[in-house]
Amino acid sequence: MTDCAIRKAAWWAADYAYAGYWQARAFLSRSSAEAYAEGERAPLVILPGVYETWRFLEPLVARLNDRGHRVHVLETLERSQRPVAEMAALVEGYLDENDLHDVILVAHSKGGLAGKMVMTGREGARVRAMLAVATPFRGSRYARRIPSRTLRAFSPEDPGIVALSRSVDANARIVSIYAGFDPHIPEGSELPGAKNVRLDTGGHFRILADPRVVEELELMAG
Numbered sequence: 001m002t003d004c005a006i007r008k009a010a011w012w013a014a015d016y017a018y019a020g021y022w023q024a025r026a027f028l029s030r031s032s033a034e035a036y037a038e039g040e041r042a043p044l045v046i047l048p049g050v051y052e053t054w055r056f057l058e059p060l061v062a063r064l065n066d067r068g069h070r071v072h073v074l075e076t077l078e079r080s081q082r083p084v085a086e087m088a089a090l091v092e093g094y095l096d097e098n099d100l101h102d103v104i105l106v107a108h109s110k111g112g113l114a115g116k117m118v119m120t121g122r123e124g125a126r127v128r129a130m131l132a133v134a135t136p137f138r139g140s141r142y143a144r145r146i147p148s149r150t151l152r153a154f155s156p157e158d159p160g161i162v163a164l165s166r167s168v169d170a171n172a173r174i175v176s177i178y179a180g181f182d183p184h185i186p187e188g189s190e191l192p193g194a195k196n197v198r199l200d201t202g203g204h205f206r207i208l209a210d211p212r213v214v215e216e217l218e219l220m221a222g
Contacts, residue, residue, distance in 0.1 A: 015202065018203070026052070031055060033072075036062070036070075040068055041068040042069060047111030047114055050080050050109060052108065057208060059209060060106070060213065067214070074090060076094075084113045088118045105130035107133065131177065136189065139158060139187065140187060142154075174194040176189050179204070180199065182203070197216060
């Protein structure tokens with residue numbers, strides 16, 4: 001086995017260890033979303049990835065709230081298994097009902113697809129920018145092999161992925177941050193016209209804990 005293969009295997013193992021630990025913590029957590037809803041700085045809306053609740057991102061949520069941001073989470077997203085368009089509609093309804101403005105979306109994986117759709121939709125003017133972590137903007141060829149309809153929707157040929165790829169108006173307001181090696185997204189998360197931040201590491205989940213994520217958010221928030 002080459003050094004590169006060994007390094008990727010180690011990253012893969014560390015990534016799943018991180019995901020397993022925080023999924024278990026999220027399942028057991030009884031944290032209240034209201035605990036993070038106070039702050040004087042730009043409001044943030046959290047968009048988790050598929051099979052994740054907002055509590056999977058709670059370590060990041062807590063760090064951002066400590067920086068003075070009001071953090072909003074949508075319990076209605078549940079585990080983000082709905083189609084991207086339905087997720088986006090729920091977010092649009094939340095922004096409208098709560099009359100939020102100058103919002104920064106903070107998204108992981110699939111959440112970034114829903115976030116981009118929100119930015120180009122009827123409530124897009126309410127969104128200042130989005131920080132997307134490990135989002136499959138061009139899909140993932142691995143999705144072609146998966147029988148689950150939820151995951152097959154990430155195929156590069158899926159009409160939703162294709163339509164979002166062709167929609168470029170919001171790209172300049174997006175920061176896409178991703179690992180050099182993502183075991184779930186071999187295509188990577190580079191987005192034309194966006195600020196692309198490629199981390200010299202591997203993983204799809206554990207980069208949520210990378211300090212650069214908070215640093216980029218702070219640059220966006222000003």
